[in-house]
Amino acid sequence: MHSLQFTAQSSSNGMTERDFTVDGVPGVLWSPASPAAGSAPLVLMGHGGGNHKKHPAMSGRAQLLVNGCGFHVAVLDAPGHGDRPRTAHDEAEIAELFRARAAGEPEGPIVVRYNDHLAQRAVPEYRAALDALQELPEIGPDGPVGYWGLNMGTAIGVPFVAAEPRITAAVFGQHWPDVLAEKAKQITVPVEFDLQWDDEHISREEGLALFDAFASKEKSLHVNSGKHKELPRFEAHSAVRFLARHLATPATVPA
Known part of the structure; x- marks a missing residue:
């Protein structure tokens, strides 16, 4: 158990926002302000590196899922992020990343190593949060669950989904395959994957290698021109439609 x-609750724009902790780990749960009767699907999201659970990317995606589909959406602060203190290891890795960036050296090896460390801590936390959230009557133990996370959210999400049979579908993207490819081979649920063709950090070959590693019979690759931080906003709408197809009834799938 x-x-x-x-710990806090507010409502705006058709959503109820509830801050919570699970075993001391801070998170946020967004739900419809006027929920339908019964339970509704849950989407767990992972935020990007250096961000936090309520970053505009998280709240914006949550609003699309809550208002467009009637889903619940939850995000945890990753270790060393948001309301969680940094360890000495966190500080050392971040300092090394900034040093490499200032020197014009590749950031990938540091990011891959550090994100793997964070994922080892975060995956058990996400599984515990899912256990706890499914005890809520508005979510329930048997409803479909999705996952959506890019960048560091993929670094955490791939091992999480590989270990978690309750996940029905997942959206990933924009990460190196080094540590994640072996875990991706264990994933068979439908996957939508985002890749920036001109990413200055992750080569096309590396992005394609991670996509290719997923064992899912249904997997879609979404490639757009542009650099790492130029993922088009319309990809968020595509991800919502993808998750709705696999988590909701046909009548509730947004156009």
């Missing part, structure tokens, strides 16, 4: 505690 995991300890779920709600």
